[in-house]
Amino acid sequence: MPCCHADFAFTEDSDRAFCVGMPAFTFGAGCLAEAGEQARELGLKRVALFTDRWLRASQHVATVLSSLSAASVEVEVYDEVAVEPNTSSFKAAAAFAAEGRFDGYLSVGGGSVMDTCKAANLYATHPAEFMTYVNAPIGGGQKVPGPVKPHIACPTTAGTGSETTGIAIFNLSDINAKTGIISRRLVPTLALVDPSVTSTLPRNVVAASGFDCMSHALESLTARPWPRRLNPARGSSRPVSQGANPFSDALAAEALKGVGNYIIRAITDASDIEARTEMMYAAMLAGIAFNAAGCHLPHGLSYAVSGLVRNYHVPGYPEGKTLVPHGMAVVLNNPSVWRYTAACSPGRHTDAASNLGADIRGINPGDAEEAGEALSGRVIELMRAAGIPNGLSDLGFDANDVESLAAGAEPQWRVIRNAPKDVSRDDLKSLFRAAMKYW
Ligand SMILES: NC(=O)c1ccc[n+]([C@@H]2O[C@H](COP(=O)([O-])OP(=O)(O)OC[C@H]3O[C@@H](n4cnc5c(N)ncnc54)[C@H](O)[C@@H]3O)[C@@H](O)[C@H]2O)c1
Ligand SMILES: [Fe+2]
DSSP states (O other): OOOOOOGGOOOBBOOOOOOOOOOOOOEEETGGHHHHHHHHHTTOOOEEEOOOOOTTTSSSHHHHHHHHHTTTOEEEOOOOOOSSOBBHHHHHHHHHHHHHHSSSEEESOOOOHHHHHHHHHHHHHHHGGGGSSOTTTSOOOOOOOOOOOEEEEEEOOSSSGGGGGGGGEEETTTTTTTEEEEOOGOOEEEEEOGGGGGGOOOHHHHHHHHHHHHHHHHHHHHOOOOGGOOOSGGGGGSOOOOBOOHHHHHHHHHHHHHHHHHHHHHHHOOOOHHHHHHHHHHHHHHHHHHHEEEHHHHHHHHHHHHHHHOOOTTTTTTSSSSOOHHHHHHHTTTTHHHHHHHOOOOOHHHHHHHHHOOOOTOOOOTTHHHHHHHHHHHHHHHHHHHTTTGGGGTTTTGGGGGGHHHHHHHGGHHHHTTTSOOOOOHHHHHHHHHHHHHO
16 A cells, blocks of 8 residues: 555554444435334334434424334434533433433434434443543543444434544533544444435535535545554554545545535525435545544634634524534635645645546646645635635634634644644644635
């Protein structure tokens, strides 16, 4: 591998292998109605169905409930999931799961619902003080001690890819910073990925979650290459996310083609079944890719943005709550990051721009500045067509916030360290400054 992939050349300390765990999925319109028979196949008799209170009355939840009923699987519904979950919403879900003594779980919703279900399953199966499994150094970072109960994940947004990842993200209220729990054990047992559910998605949710998917793919491709991770003492202690690798590269490239061709159509026309289906597929591929490679700067910086925003609301998301949708916070940090990272792998940045639909004729793929401009230019073009705010200043941030934004990103070193180069506090400040306004 190193001989033909210059990006993946070994150093003396390199790990000599990377490993990928493949999730199981069923993809296709109508597959949500298979939930009952799939639950029965897994031997489940009594399950908890997680959703949020806006989706509770949806046709999607009704389809899953009637399918469970037809398969004689007993079910209790939990609809108190918080959109963009937090410490207390994770804890409440875990308490519900522990009390119910379920033998399996279904989640029907976006990343917020699927992540909450993963956490509830974990704490009900392996009870522990809440911070035990939360990522170090914020939490204890302890390994999940054994398998969790079966979980069938049914995504209703096209973006997070959470149906294929071992990741559960929440806002740790004590420090107002997003963090999560990561373990191979949390990868859902089966994903039922039914693109027809996206026909009811509000336009802004399609846009934010679609850009989340795009960023998962771009960050996978441009993450620190896997041989630059040190050789672990034991193979079994390799982390879930191991840096850019040939496998994640392939899926991420394919996901970017889908995003480049279909994201704007999917946002602007709810009846465009082809576009919404392709975005659902891209999100799933990008989920598998970033689970294996890891995210880096756009996600690391986004968590400071969503934690520090004041009085911001986007139609289509729950009323009465200050909230920058995850994918929006992520994409607002994209163009500035690509201009900064392009020097590490200009060819990868140029390829990514091309896969996203940029015209790269005339661009010298070895020239860092041209490569960074090609990728950030294409991302900005898509942001403008999608009606995304023009940088962090449109969210109410200004130059006086740069210091606190950089401090807010500090708890994210675990993610930021996966960037292709070492990043200082001053670099973080420059990146936030460069993300204030794009056009
Ligand atoms: N675990 C992972 O691997 C991973 C990856 C990326 C993001 N995330 C997390 O996922 C969360 C964001 O998830 P999301 O973007 O999927 O959105 P979401 O789950 O927060 O949902 C957003 C809104 O869309 C509504 N909605 C969802 N599906 C709908 C449908 N089909 N029709 C109508 N309305 C619908 C919801 O009710 C909610 O109001 C964040 O907390 C983020 O940090 C997790
Ligand atoms: Fe994300």
